[in-house]
Amino acid sequence: MGAWFCALTCPTPPSQMFEPKSCTYTYLLGDRESREAILIDPVLETAPRDAQLVKELGLRLLYAGQCGGRTPGFEGRGGWGLGILRPFCVFLDLALLSLPVNTHCHADHITGSGVLRSLLPGCQSVISRLSGAQADLHIEDGDSIHFGRFALETRASPGHTPGCVTFVLNDHSMAFTGDALLIRGCGRTDFQQGCAKTLYHSVHEKIFTLPGDCLIYPAHDYHGLTVSTVEEERTLNPRLTLSCEEFVKVMDNLNLPKPQQIDFAVPANMRCGIQTPPS
Numbered sequence: 001m002g003a004w005f006c007a008l009t010c011p012t013p014p015s016q017m018f019e020p021k022s023c024t025y026t027y028l029l030g031d032r033e034s035r036e037a038i039l040i041d042p043v044l045e046t047a048p049r050d051a052q053l054v055k056e057l058g059l060r061l062l063y064a065g066q067c068g069g070r071t072p073g074f075e076g077r078g079g080w081g082l083g084i085l086r087p088f089c090v091f092l093d094l095a096l097l098s099l100p101v102n103t104h105c106h107a108d109h110i111t112g113s114g115v116l117r118s119l120l121p122g123c124q125s126v127i128s129r130l131s132g133a134q135a136d137l138h139i140e141d142g143d144s145i146h147f148g149r150f151a152l153e154t155r156a157s158p159g160h161t162p163g164c165v166t167f168v169l170n171d172h173s174m175a176f177t178g179d180a181l182l183i184r185g186c187g188r189t190d191f192q193q194g195c196a197k198t199l200y201h202s203v204h205e206k207i208f209t210l211p212g213d214c215l216i217y218p219a220h221d222y223h224g225l226t227v228s229t230v231e232e233e234r235t236l237n238p239r240l241t242l243s244c245e246e247f248v249k250v251m252d253n254l255n256l257p258k259p260q261q262i263d264f265a266v267p268a269n270m271r272c273g274i275q276t277p278p279s
């Protein structure tokens with residue numbers, strides 16, 4: 001496989017970038033040939049680290065413009081933005097950018113997307129339309145985000161929030177599940193219009209239907225775990241192996257403390273994590 005994580009010289013095993021305060025994983029994926037890259041779930045505090053890595057790796061500018069149909073960069077089912085056709089990808093020699101995409105409107109940290117837009121000129125943020133959050137580009141179920149020879153397929157996986165999506169690499173070798181599916185766990189459903197029944201169906205229909213050896217990369221881990229597989233979670237996840245009815249009961253009785261940053265993270269993330277949001 002030609003997609004790599006984080007280090008050009010280290011295609012395997014994939015590495016992840018960690019933000020310790022919220023235990024968030026940020027993933028950098030790129031195509032060796034074109035140098036186009038995508039950042040999944042960047043965090044405000046570690047955005048400078050991510051930008052530095054993008055620069056060190058000599059990534060080319062991936063410019064995400066609004067577009068009305070099929071473009072070299074995006075293939076969506078519906079119309080994009082205002083339907084104005086503009087090129088999605090513009091390459092600038094040694095430009096320093098990748099595309100930050102968010103699996104959902106996070107409650108526990110402020111997204112790094114807004115800061116990355118400043119640190120890496122031309123960088124544009126992506127989130128699902130159903131999140132209701134502001135971004136340069138809004139994606140929907142079935143949309144593909146291309147980077148070089150690769151693409152991430154967007155699979156709507158609501159339940160933790162209504163706008164949650166899972167990104168699946170086009171060869172189905174890895175899935176970035178956000179907070180829908182965590183390793184031996186799943187996202188809570190007690191805020192942000194969460195719904196346990198919806199989450200159960202999302203995971204079973206959109207993630208557990210992937211090949212058993214598909215790698216699962218979540219947005220968080222609180223136990224030091226880094227990666228799982230569809231087969232592992234299908235058989236070992238203590239919540240998602242229950243019946244839907246039992247799952248709902250478990251989720252209704254988690255009694256977790258609310259995330260420390262929720263009161264300011266959610267409003268900020270609705271505005272791309274910055275005070276001056278993209279229009």
Ligand SMILES: N[C@@H](CCC(=O)N[C@@H](CCS)C(=O)NCC(=O)O)C(=O)O
Pocket residue numbers: 021022106107108179185186187188189220256257258259260261
């Ligand atoms: N203690 C953390 C918040 C932990 C938390 O609530 N995590 C969420 C995912 C981020 S919105 C979650 O869904 N957890 C599920 C679980 O079973 O732990 C903090 O204060 O930030």
Ligand SMILES: [Fe+2]
Pocket residue numbers: 104105106107108160179187
């Ligand atoms: Fe979350």
